[in-house]
Amino acid sequence: MSSSSSSIELNKIIHNSSPSNKSPKRANDTGFEYDFSQTYDSKYDYSRIMGDQQIQQQPYQRKNSNSGNTKESRIKLLISLAIGIVCGYFLFHLELNIRLHNVKNATDLYIKDYQSSDFYTRNPLLEGSNPFDHMVTYKRLIEAFPYREEDAKSANNKNIIQMWLKEDEIIGSKHKVDYMTNEENKLKDIPYEEHRNTWTEKNPDYNYKLYTFKEINDIFKEAFENTVPEVLETYKLLPHIILKSDLGRYFLLYLFGGVYADIDTLCQNPIDTWYDNVDTSKFDIGVTVSIEDDINRDDWMNSMPRRVELLQWAFKGNKRHHYWALLISKIVETTYRAKYEGKLAPWSSYQGSVDKCAGVNILDWTGPGVFTDAFVEYVNLIDGIEITDIEFEKSYGMKIFDEVRGPDTEVAKPDSAWVYTWKGLIALKGPRVINDLLVLPYAFEAPKTCDPVEDIGHLCYIHHSYSGAWKKDN
Numbered sequence: 001m002s003s004s005s006s007s008i009e010l011n012k013i014i015h016n017s018s019p020s021n022k023s024p025k026r027a028n029d030t031g032f033e034y035d036f037s038q039t040y041d042s043k044y045d046y047s048r049i050m051g052d053q054q055i056q057q058q059p060y061q062r063k064n065s066n067s068g069n070t071k072e073s074r075i076k077l078l079i080s081l082a083i084g085i086v087c088g089y090f091l092f093h094l095e096l097n098i099r100l101h102n103v104k105n106a107t108d109l110y111i112k113d114y115q116s117s118d119f120y121t122r123n124p125l126l127e128g129s130n131p132f133d134h135m136v137t138y139k140r141l142i143e144a145f146p147y148r149e150e151d152a153k154s155a156n157n158k159n160i161i162q163m164w165l166k167e168d169e170i171i172g173s174k175h176k177v178d179y180m181t182n183e184e185n186k187l188k189d190i191p192y193e194e195h196r197n198t199w200t201e202k203n204p205d206y207n208y209k210l211y212t213f214k215e216i217n218d219i220f221k222e223a224f225e226n227t228v229p230e231v232l233e234t235y236k237l238l239p240h241i242i243l244k245s246d247l248g249r250y251f252l253l254y255l256f257g258g259v260y261a262d263i264d265t266l267c268q269n270p271i272d273t274w275y276d277n278v279d280t281s282k283f284d285i286g287v288t289v290s291i292e293d294d295i296n297r298d299d300w301m302n303s304m305p306r307r308v309e310l311l312q313w314a315f316k317g318n319k320r321h322h323y324w325a326l327l328i329s330k331i332v333e334t335t336y337r338a339k340y341e342g343k344l345a346p347w348s349s350y351q352g353s354v355d356k357c358a359g360v361n362i363l364d365w366t367g368p369g370v371f372t373d374a375f376v377e378y379v380n381l382i383d384g385i386e387i388t389d390i391e392f393e394k395s396y397g398m399k400i401f402d403e404v405r406g407p408d409t410e411v412a413k414p415d416s417a418w419v420y421t422w423k424g425l426i427a428l429k430g431p432r433v434i435n436d437l438l439v440l441p442y443a444f445e446a447p448k449t450c451d452p453v454e455d456i457g458h459l460c461y462i463h464h465s466y467s468g469a470w471k472k473d474n
Helices: 003-017 043-050 058-102 106-115 134-144 183-188 193-202 213-224 229-237 241-256 322-340 368-381 455-459
Strands: 025-027 033-035 159-163 207-211 258-261 265-267 287-294 308-310 314-317 387-389 432-434 437-440 462-464
Touching (some): 106 322, 134 229, 134 322, 159 241, 193 207, 213 229, 229 322, 241 258, 287 368, 322 368
Parallel strands (some): 159 207, 287 437
Antiparallel strands (some): 025 033, 265 462, 287 308, 287 314, 387 432, 432 437
């Protein structure tokens, strides 16, 4: 090749590689376009064609090239990081989708773990059970203990039920005390005798029974071991005496019906004078509960577990009523989920021995939180809700709100199909009847919120001393 032709060829190369000329851009898989001419290092092509003499001309060109490369390197680094973040995001969700494809939901995973356990495989009565879904347990309970017509008769629910927490061995618990078989001796060392006597004195036609944990253990085993064993297992799993006490009072009402009240309560008025017994021609009441607090503030959660809360240290109801079954079922689910997640420990603001993140709030587990939740949920299970408000001329402690504060319904319970929420329990001026459920406004808080001079004074049925024994570590 002649020198003139070499010069022409060289000029073509230099001309084509000049930054002023735009070279074609090519899109990569991400959709970004790269200008490959800007990342092309011309030194090596020049060397092959021009030899050492042309390399001497490179310092100025290489300086510009290095400056461009530094800028382009930064751009490429940022692009790479962006691509990495995007890919990581999609890979994470891809893995999650694969897991959800293999396991429909968290409950399925729990079922898999539960049904492979020795507890499940050795007991044929557990076939079809799923303690991680309270609605499954609920259906199993109402099938095992159907709510019959005779169960709704008041004559079959004339019981006064109380409990003593520290009397004897508790199933599945480390707390043990000698059991006294003699009924007279059993009651001898139990406190609040004066309080307990008000129940028997004002209600002579009622069957009064104070249960020890030894008796509760035996009844629990007899009732559930061969019917709904996961309920008995839940009772065994509960790690604290107050949790067992809560579940115990619910299942005693479920099995026997009547009135439950803590032993530090005073009966102010005879049970037969309570509103649900006054005019039975209008309403056939199956469950009677009372408002404990109605906190119309934005900081309500600092005082109570729910914006409006039902108390559970006293209540009344028919045996085998489905509300008790739903309440018990929700506690079963919470207990099994806590066990699966390694959080089988009670937490409360009164007890600092358990990390909040490592346990379950006592009030939500078995206390007034779940008691209130179960009530609202049960109302929504009723086919054809009927609400009747009984307003009295005067109401001490009645709540009238200009503006209702509290969580949005969808936040509190995302099931938008619910037609009845916590807002159906607020600002009660008198009793509210919801089908066969009766909600009383502070009726079990006498004389804390009731004045006997007021017309509503006769609704003040019970006084609570609030000894708070459960707040201590037992």
